[in-house]
Amino acid sequence: MSLNTESKLEKILKAGHLGVTSECGPPRGSDPEGIKEKGKLIKDYVDAVNVTDNQTAMTRMSSLAACIHLKLMGVEPVLQMVTRDRNRIALQSDILGAASFDINNMLCLSGDHQSFGDCAQGQNVHDLDSMQLVQTVRHMRDEGKFLGGDDIKRPPKMFVGAAANPFADPFEIRVPRLAKKIACGAEFIQTQCIYNLDKFEEWMKRVEERGLHEKTFIMAGMTPMKSVGMAKYMKNRVPGMDVPDAIIDRLAGVPKEKQAQEGIDICVEAIQRLKEVKGVSGFHIMAIEWEEKVPEIVERSGLYPRPEV
Amino acid sequence: MIIAEKKPIEEIIEEIKDFQRILILGCNECVTVCEAGGKKEVEILASALRMYFINKGNEKKIDEKTLERQCDHEYLEEIRENIDDYDAIVSLACGVGVQFAAEKYLTTPLVPGVNTVCLGANEDRGLWTERCQACGSCVLAKTGGICPVSRCAKRVLNGPCGGSTNGKCELGKDVDCAWQLIIDRLRALGKLDDYEKVAPIKDWSTDRAGGPRTVTREDVKI
Numbered sequence A: 001m002s003l004n005t006e007s008k009l010e011k012i013l014k015a016g017h018l019g020v021t022s023e024c025g026p027p028r029g030s031d032p033e034g035i036k037e038k039g040k041l042i043k044d045y046v047d048a049v050n051v052t053d054n055q056t057a058m059t060r061m062s063s064l065a066a067c068i069h070l071k072l073m074g075v076e077p078v079l080q081m082v083t084r085d086r087n088r089i090a091l092q093s094d095i096l097g098a099a100s101f102d103i104n105n106m107l108c109l110s111g112d113h114q115s116f117g118d119c120a121q122g123q124n125v126h127d128l129d130s131m132q133l134v135q136t137v138r139h140m141r142d143e144g145k146f147l148g149g150d151d152i153k154r155p156p157k158m159f160v161g162a163a164a165n166p167f168a169d170p171f172e173i174r175v176p177r178l179a180k181k182i183a184c185g186a187e188f189i190q191t192q193c194i195y196n197l198d199k200f201e202e203w204m205k206r207v208e209e210r211g212l213h214e215k216t217f218i219m220a221g222m223t224p225m226k227s228v229g230m231a232k233y234m235k236n237r238v239p240g241m242d243v244p245d246a247i248i249d250r251l252a253g254v255p256k257e258k259q260a261q262e263g264i265d266i267c268v269e270a271i272q273r274l275k276e277v278k279g280v281s282g283f284h285i286m287a288i289e290w291e292e293k294v295p296e297i298v299e300r301s302g303l304y305p306r307p308e309v
Numbered sequence B: 001m002i003i004a005e006k007k008p009i010e011e012i013i014e015e016i017k018d019f020q021r022i023l024i025l026g027c028n029e030c031v032t033v034c035e036a037g038g039k040k041e042v043e044i045l046a047s048a049l050r051m052y053f054i055n056k057g058n059e060k061k062i063d064e065k066t067l068e069r070q071c072d073h074e075y076l077e078e079i080r081e082n083i084d085d086y087d088a089i090v091s092l093a094c095g096v097g098v099q100f101a102a103e104k105y106l107t108t109p110l111v112p113g114v115n116t117v118c119l120g121a122n123e124d125r126g127l128w129t130e131r132c133q134a135c136g137s138c139v140l141a142k143t144g145g146i147c148p149v150s151r152c153a154k155r156v157l158n159g160p161c162g163g164s165t166n167g168k169c170e171l172g173k174d175v176d177c178a179w180q181l182i183i184d185r186l187r188a189l190g191k192l193d194d195y196e197k198v199a200p201i202k203d204w205s206t207d208r209a210g211g212p213r214t215v216t217r218e219d220v221k222i
Helices: A008-014 A031-047 A063-072 A088-100 A130-143 A171-184 A196-207 A226-238 A245-252 A258-275 A289-298 B009-016 B040-055 B072-087 B095-106 B178-188 B193-194
Strands: A019-024 A046-052 A075-081 A105-110 A160-163 A189-194 A217-222 A282-284 B002-006 B021-026 B063-065 B089-092 B111-112 B115-125 B128-132 B171-177
Touching: A008 A019, A008 A189, A019 A031, A019 A217, A019 B040, A031 A046, A031 A063, A031 A171, A031 A289, A063 A075, A063 A088, A075 A088, A075 A282, A088 A130, A105 A130, A130 A171, A160 A171, A160 A282, A160 B089, A171 A196, A171 B128, A171 B193, A189 A282, A196 A217, A196 A258, A217 A258, A226 A245, A226 A258, A245 A258, A258 A282, A282 A289, B009 B089, B009 B111, B021 B040, B021 B072, B040 B063, B063 B072, B072 B095, B089 B095, B095 B111, B171 B178, B178 B193
Parallel strands: A019 A046, A019 A282, A046 A075, A075 A105, A105 A160, A160 A189, A189 A217, A217 A282, B021 B063, B021 B089, B089 B111
Antiparallel strands: B002 B115, B115 B128
């Protein structure tokens, strides 16, 4: 498969390896040490690291700045960009800024509504939606032009991804929605956290029926549960999350001090099962504020060492 | 129609406390239908203000009038001959009416008595809900007649986002997911295949982004 960018993630996926990505949330302050520390912990266990963009609408250090810190220490970042906070001028501008540091991957999202965060009274922008942002980056890269039509000197060479939530409603359009994102130019997909494996496999079956797994790389989203409390919170409070009771019961069935380990075990078992599912091209391990556990999950899931490309 | 809701009376009192002669001015159009600023609401507000200021030992002259429309020169002219009888007007019209009156009567302070909320419909007794944000380039033909601009909290034109759960928006169980409604309607129309057509990047210059909007019709001009 020919390569479109210098992205390490693209090279690994196109070489036929299962890709592994993880996620780092930038700090709520200007000290870069935290993000560097997280980067150091997981560097050798993943192919690229997503850097979230003011996730849950809480104001944080910018994703782009945090990506640069990672890039400078030799970690491959995936710049997450939401359409909530910036219009098409700012988005294109930040894409060029990222490309100037040879940040080679981007994930296009709409972003959580601002009412969940610390600026509930703020405006949102949504000049573009997430699919249109995918189109925009691809247009900038492939046509070498701005949305306004002018030529870009040294166009950004981004490997472009989008999110998919197999569990949001209505289920019947979840696959058509993926098809739409692929039609807009999404080259890789990172899914919402998967706990309901049966439902995910049902979604993947429909994806495969339409041959969509051959048009994009689907990376299954995994988040280990730290406790039964977290599992209940995810089930009841996080929009679009599907946590089966069996997960909650299993965590509740072990003593409190062992729940975290149980959560890791559940995650590793899920990865091992999903590795066998046709169309799954890799794993996106989002260990939320628990990055130190990523190496263990990757190793125990048989995904270590990472391939050299 | 334009939906408005009454401002808290404390806010109105704060704005008018230093005036002695006040006209409460209603509008017989949208704000009458949504029960925020018609003749009935003018009466109620005027009575409440009179009582308040009498109790404070500061009786004021508070008159009432309701015009056919406040967004129309012709009807606003009806108060011209008495305008100097008042130190201030509390207008219960929408923001359009308040401004039109302010532009017409330059030296009379205008105080809004309602908050203008949205363009909406009377969905049920006591319930008014938004249907349009006047974006200036209607997409309803492409979205099954349900508007993603006004009814999706993220104005997502290729939705739904990942927060749609059981037909509801991530904002909460009281908010319908606009894209669920769109999909339900496309299905009812037998046009679910249209869902996969990608909505192009929207020209927002006809929306708020393009500055104050005007419609000029040469064929209607005198």
